[in-house]
Amino acid sequence: NLPIFKLKESRVRRRYSDFEWLRGELERESKVVVPPLPGKAFFRQLPFRGDDGIFDDSFIEERRQGLEQFLN
Helix, strand or coil: CCCCCCCCCCCCCCCHHHHHHHHHHHHHHCCCCCCCCCCCCCHHHCCCCCCCHHHCHHHHHHHHHHHHHHHC
16 A cells, blocks of 8 residues: 555566575474465476476466465
């Protein structure tokens, strides 16, 4: 609600590694249990797959939901 933020909502792009960093900082600095992140996508990065790998729409949505759950 600060006046410098004129928009009610905004979007920011983050990489998975940014969430790993955040989780590490929360674990290091707090005494609360930090929820797990959704799993890494090692196998989706392999070549010659039948789908779009990490760029598959269903994977992106599943990852987005998992990261949102982590943040909440």
